[in-house]
Amino acid sequence: MINKILYTVVALSMTVGAYAQKSDGTTKSLVKAEKEFAESLAKHGAKSAFTTFSSNDALVFRPNPVNAKSYYATAADTKSLSWTPTYARVAKSGDWGFTTGPFTDNGAEKAYGQYLSIWKEKDGKWELAMDLGVTHNKALNKSESLFIEPKEFFKPKFATDKQRNAGTEILVTTEKTLNTTLKSYGVVAFASFLNPDVRVLFPGYEPIIGKDKAMAFYNGMVKNMTLKTTKADKAQGGDMAYTYGVATIDYKADLRESFNYVFIYERQADHNWNLIMQVFTPAER
Structure with missing residues (x-):
């Protein structure tokens, strides 16, 4: 025993x-x-x-x-x-x-x-x-x-919940701005938000890597897109963040579909947040 x-x-x-x-x-x-x-x-x-x-x-x-x-x-x-x-x-x-x-x-x-x-x-x-x-x-x-690998290490030692929440709200505002721009100008709006090395994962397609290829993909297939953010979360170091929610896509082929999405952002030297990863999976409604 x-x-x-x-x-x-x-x-x-x-x-x-x-x-x-x-x-x-x-x-x-x-x-x-x-x-x-x-x-x-x-x-x-x-x-x-x-x-x-x-x-x-x-x-x-x-x-x-x-x-x-x-x-x-x-x-x-x-x-x-x-x-x-x-x-x-x-x-x-x-x-x-x-x-x-x-x-x-x-x-x-x-x-x-x-x-x-x-x-x-x-x-x-x-x-x-x-x-x-x-x-x-x-x-x-x-x-x-x-x-x-990260180029440096930085983590605030005394960040309060209020400070962390404020950082997350900035990201939510960024995505609201993206959504408003998408409504006004269509998918061409992504041009101001995609990083040069962005990666897009979309059902039926192998990874779409690079801003030029991503924009060609969106311009060739998508007529309109709207985003409804569910949640955002930011790394404590303030350099990376992600959001997830529901995207509604109107195709040029007169078809509408809903997707769950996850976007990953990276803060740039000019303090703007650029997309480095976009993933869309079919949503069940």
Whole structure:
């Protein structure tokens, strides 16, 4: 009986040690946590992996945003999902970052696509805060890896809740301005908000990388777009932020669709917020 108890303790210790999700504020540590997440799912299934790696308030888009732990408490388990991070960044405060890359679902109906995961640091480890993805045909283009480390480290030591909320409100105002401009000028409005290296994930398409390609995509297909922001969150260092909500798209082909969206912003030297990532997933209404 004692040996059995000791074996159980050792086994649990090995499992925790294998998936430590340790954060040291670097992109390297975030990519490692993401890979550990993928390995955990392959070995133990989605229920165990999402329960272990997600924060208590993490959201997954299935297709609409729901609490990750609540969803996987009742969802069918699977080990068929695999993915590889190919692009990742971490805020200079080291408190949150994101990864994205290709995924494959080898389930009953094989599927391919791109995912986005947003992670937050808590008590020295990375926790999954948000997960979503888009599907497309088997990729024709190979994904090149790009993991960008923060250029500096900065985290305010004495920031108050009021100061943090004020920073978030600035971002909400920025997105309201974007939405107003979209209503007035159509998708050409994105030209003033997209960073040169922006990445767009849209159902049915491989990643659209670069401002010129993104604008060609929008101008070629979209007539109008409106955004309804649900929430915004900003890194403590003030250099990166994200929003999510619902986008209504009117196509030039006289069709309207609703999407859940996640936008990631980066503050520029002129203090403006530019979009570096846009992800759209079909919304269920």
